[in-house]
Amino acid sequence: MGYDKGVEVFPTTTWSAGAGCHGGCGQKLYVKDGKLIKVEGDENASFNQGRSCPRVLALTQYVYHPDRLTTPLKRVGKRGEGKFEPISWDEAFDICEDKLKSIRDEFGAESVVFAQGTGRDVGGPISYLCYNYGSPNWVQLGLSGQSCYTPRLGGMKATMGDFAVMDAGQFSAKRYDDPEYEVPKVIIVWGQNPPPTCSDGFFGHWVVDCMKRGSKIISIDPRNTWMSTRAEHHLQIRPGTDGALALGMLNVIINEELYDKEFVDKWTYGFEKLKERVQEYPVDKVSQITWIPEKQIVEAARLYAINSPAAIHWGVPIDMNPEGTSVAQAIAHLWSITGNIDIPGGNVIARPSHGVTTYPYSTEELVGLYGQDLVDKLNKSRIGCDTYPMVKGFRGWAQPDMAIDQIDSGKPYPIKAAWIQTANILGGQAARAKFHYEAMKKLEFVVVIDLFHNPTSMALADIVLPAATFAEKDSFRSWWVPLGVMHKTIQVGECKSDWEINIEMANRLNPNCKYQNVKELINDRLSVAGVTFDELVEQGSQAMPSKGHSSRPYRRHEKGLLRHDGKPGFTTETGRVELYSKAFESWGVDPLPFYREPAQGPVNTPELYAKYPLIMITGARSHMFFHSEHRMIPWLREKDPEPYVEVHPETAEKFGVSDGEWIHLENDMGKVKRKVRVSLRVHPQMIHTLHGWWKPEMKGSEPDLFGVWDYQINQIIPGPQDSGSGFGGGQYKTTLCKLSKIKE
Amino acid sequence: MSKYGLLINYDYCTGCQSCAVACQQEHGFPAGKCGIKVTEYVYAAVRKPVAIDFLPFPTELCDLCINRHQQGEEPACVKHCQAACMAFGSLAELVEQMEVTPRSVLFSPR
């Protein structure tokens, strides 16, 4: 197309900065005279089929925002004073190099943490820098219990030896029209309202596409949402009790013999032990725990079990349960015993597309990139490895709750510096946010790489480096499907991509670095796919794995496509789906799923509950924002202008608060401002509010820090994590609070 | 253009606001100006105790993307609608379509 002469159109793949998300869709960038003038969905991209979310449609306002960081900065005033001075990239790299080398010489590489936020493309470059520097402490600092996807990944890995996702036909470019594909007859949407975002590599509206094609929905959600109001069954669950519900559903399906006997016999291990365990969770007991009527639990379990194919799509509340990994395990058992693994319209095994590693999701991928020796060596000093065998055995993260405690205490070894890359820890993910702030102020050296100033950069940064959006960089993505590349179409100021910054730094810190530039790295990593970066750009930026490849469904366990030895079966010790998990057994975690009450709540802390009678749910998504981002984008902010709290009409009356009133949400940890929205969306005993709020229009310097201490909800979320494996149990959905009037 | 319109199957509208931002981008409207506004309705109901619906309403500023139409393209909102619940066409065609899509609304903005 071209309304105008001189407009060039570049199809590209999205991931992170810009739209902010977990990416994967194809968008067309319209560029004129080196300037991005428009974004449109790419109709050739099967992921989104021409569609776009509001955040990517607002990209021009993001890219050219007057507040974008466009040069490296050096702090010149005191920390928090907000005084920074532009410096050259050379000077910035020199300072970082000097500082990081001297810290490594004196205290060892482990005394520097490399911190990121959610599953964004920064995971590749930051782990690359961290490993090349020699630090074991790559960490989602602030994210209590790593409670975002990692517990689900862990639960799946321990059960199936692999990960799985709901099949919406995304592995075939023909999508719903592929004759091999079948739409799930029933979809359990567990703890998510999918439309607002594309979490975990899954385009939220795929569920809507399936509904149009006949899928019935079982929605498990404490709130009324768009999805729940269209569901066959809405199970309005008490937050933090998903584990009990999953066990109760297993109880129904096993005792009523609704499971797939052939699959269970042939492909699973430990069924009898599971059968015994679920007897501890009869439906009446589960109903009491979850607040869901018995009849609904039974009917939902039956509906899911007797329909084939049926799929489960799940969200971050699973991770935020106490023992999130165990809850994920129980849910994986639901799709396992009903034979819904790796069949069209079920839960299909998901591997990085074409076997390409961008962001290492498993220990195996880390070993593939950096070698067994380095991984073993780093595991010795990685924070949390000694305490939690699962932290040591699964993925490569330092345990975040222990990391902040160690930054604070200096024990067992001191942490001297933080490299924080596109993560607004203080304004975003940090539970106990004020404690994070106090502890991190003790750090000797803090580098923040970001696109905008935010509470974290203002409060802590010594050096600020300006990062690029996906439109401004060469990068690649292989999170399930498609295999996609981003390619640089515009330049903003002196911004550099995370890969550029980290490859340059890595070369300065490790003379034996493997790659000199970004293209070299990408082409090397793409080589297993038999394609180059330029070829992918040429093809329109995306490719699907072909049939018969181990990253393409279906029924790979039957065909011997999963295991290294080429034998049929799964990549577990027994070669079967382990309903009784050998991996959990080896990590000292209960090999069978179990339920534990949330740390705070009516059952565990009745006295606290009397004082703070509302269960606060945070962390849902707005269509307008990605976590703590986008508050400065005019087209987005006007559609979700203030931090609201949803309050049921009866609850509003009880607390004497009215619609539109500014109030405090309060508990023993402090209080946070919110504007009341009286709404039937929430249960009378619960409230719901969005996380990630700060106001870019407020003053950035201390003490304001863009209003973070007025609005940051996570300052009243306690820590550490509520789980025995080290994974799961961030208390973002189960913390108690009350509403209080603001006294002028 | 008077015989063209927008058909919105609001049973599937998720309130995602892609239509609104697509419209603002296409027309270069600043925040505060838009060819379509999305409103949320939360009310006690029948299918479930609580219903949640969204309804996009084309404002006076909607020109049915006449420029795009002349280039043979769909309106920006229709193209980007994440729920694919919007259609553009002649009113006659859309009325026919409406017969098979309950909970729809037809707008004739111009």
Ligand code: SF4
């Ligand atoms: S949220 Fe979804 S539609 Fe928006 S840019 Fe990301 S992948 Fe694309």
Ligand code: SF4
């Ligand atoms: S048809 Fe065009 S002008 Fe009208 S609302 Fe849609 S995008 Fe805006």
Ligand code: SF4
């Ligand atoms: S883009 Fe479609 S689904 Fe989204 S608000 Fe507009 S009409 Fe509704």
